[in-house]
Amino acid sequence: MRLDALNSTYDKVKVAVLTVFVLPLRIVGLCLCVLFGWVFACIGLYGLSEEDHNRPLRGWRSRMRPLQAANARVAYYLSGWVIRKRGQHSTEVPVMVAAPHSTFGDAIVLFCSGLPSIICRSQTIGMPFFGKLIDYTQPVYVSREDPNSRQNTIREIQRRAHSGGEWPQILLFPEGTCTNRSCLIQFKPGAFYPGAPVQPVVVRYPNRLDTVTWTWEGPGAWKILWLTLTQFVSFCEIEYLPVYVPSDEEKENPRLYAHNVRAKMAEALGVPVTDYTYDDCRLMSKARANNLPCETGLVEVTKLMHQLGINMSTIEAEMESFAEIARKTDGLIRLTEFAAYLGIPTSEPGLVELFNLYDSDRDGVIDFREYLLGVSLISKPCNTEETIRLAFRLFDLGGKGHVTQRDVTKALAHTLSMTEQESARLFQQVQKAHDDYITFEEFRAHAQKKPEYAKIFLTWHGRMTQEKEKSQ
Structure with missing residues (x-):
């Protein structure tokens, strides 16, 4: 039963009653576990230099990993989760790949697998409490601001995968985004570049009411968390599939390797595969x-x-x-x-x-x-000269030959409902010789670094064309 089926009297009464009598207790339990985990992480990372962070944790610091994983599992149990594991987790392979990725609850795999390292954004370091917890796993950090971040991430995965077991296992969700679990979308090849054996892990949520799926079309994270914490029990099933050893052809072709592993996981899940990608x-x-x-x-x-x-x-x-x-x-x-x-x-x-x-x-x-x-x-291709010139003309109210902050604010408010503050931040991002306006050359230089802006430029064009046709 999907979340949108939360319309029976029984489910509504259950959520209401558990919100009053159970939810506060579960939140307290969660907060205590997060606090304990933060303390353990602070102890495990205490005194480490920047150079030490680039080496595997050893000794007593490493032996605290099972304690952290156990603490996280307690947090899930206190939240009403019942976790079932099938198959044999192999600690010998350097990389695990898990799918489908559908919710922040998928972190269960992390805590049931001995706390392997993960791939995460560098901004998570600054998160209160959770930043320290994530840092303790020695993740591979990805920076969106660094144009070389993708290649650096691949190199780091390869380095760790071929370290001879010095580094902890790496856990990746190769789909790269959350889906509704009805199929497996294309896998990103990052986990498969090393050409090393991987262990596929499939995740199932066999619950009558789906309160965990978190996609762009569904309810927000806070609603998902509230509804999950107000169920009597939530089930999660983790199945470790046999280790997949790549052929010579798959080692040479990471995308083929990813495709074949995905086929095995889809077969185990009993779901189809689709050509949709993360970019789609x-x-x-x-x-x-x-x-x-x-x-x-x-x-x-x-x-x-x-x-x-x-x-x-x-x-x-x-x-x-x-x-x-x-x-x-x-x-x-x-x-x-x-x-x-x-x-x-x-x-x-x-x-x-x-x-x-x-x-x-x-x-x-x-x-x-x-x-x-x-x-x-x-x-239309992204950020062609034609597209950039079109966007500049849309911004340049009155054909002045340059764009002011007022032009940007007016255009973005009209077409994308952006606030004046949001428009001002975009205006300030452009490196310009004059504080009060942007020339076409400055606009083009900035737009070429931001290919995602092209879709927005074309959106303006389509909408303004429609508005002109309606006015005529």
Whole structure:
């Protein structure tokens, strides 16, 4: 039963009663465990120099790891979790890969596996209490500000994987983002670059009510935590699959290695695999944040375009003809018309699925202009000279040849509902010779470093075009 099924009287009464009588006790227990864990971590890291941090913990410091893991498991038990383990955990392999990744509760795998090292953002160091706990695991830190961070992370994983057991195991969730566990998306190859054996670990949550799934489309983290803590019991099943030893071909091709390991894990879980990637999910999330129609439709549009053989050289002509169709029909079309315009039979499953993604109210009619906006967002390459010039013109109110902070504030407030403070921070990020305005060369230099801005630029273009058409 999914979380959206929390509409029975029994479930509502249960959550209400446990919120009053059980939740406070569980929160106290959690806080005490976090406090104890923080104290243990402070002791384990006390007196270490910066150089010592780059070497494996030894002696009594290392022997405190099982104590930390046991303390974390107690925290889960006090929170109402019942953890079941299947299979044999091998401590000989340097890397473990776990999937599916669907919730912050997946940290259970970490604490049931002897507290291996993880991959995490460098910003976590500054988190109260939790920063020290994470630092004690000697994670591989990733910095979004460092352009070489990805390569440095891969090199560090390789170094530890081939250290002969000096370093603790590394645990990775190769999907790279949270999903709803209905399938396994593409694995990132980072865990497979060393070419060393890995142990796959699959995670299941066999509960009547799903209170753990945390994705971009579901409830927020605090609601997930509240509903989980107000269940009588929550079950988690961790299964250690047999160690996967790569072939010579897989050692030479990390993506093939990742693909084959994913197939084994999907088979054990009894779920399909999908071509969706972390970047697809990030695109969906960005579309949702910008109030674009049917964010998942953007990905389906991309895949359908590949099937149709539509490329960058033909997309402009296609868009012009599609736009003319949209104007003639006021943008509202049915499935048969949609299929006719695209030249695809209505029996094509992908077409029907795509149409349904845009038919949010299920009345058999979609706004073709919304489909066009989706196409325009994913069809153009990021941060081309044309895109950057277009964005600069959108910012440059009045055609002054430069952009002021007031221009930026007005444009972002109108199109993305950003506050004046948020706009000011973006304006200040650009290195400029003058404090009060940005030239095109300065704007271009900054935009080329920020490829994720391209989608926003194109969003403005699509929305402003629509607004102009409506005003005419």
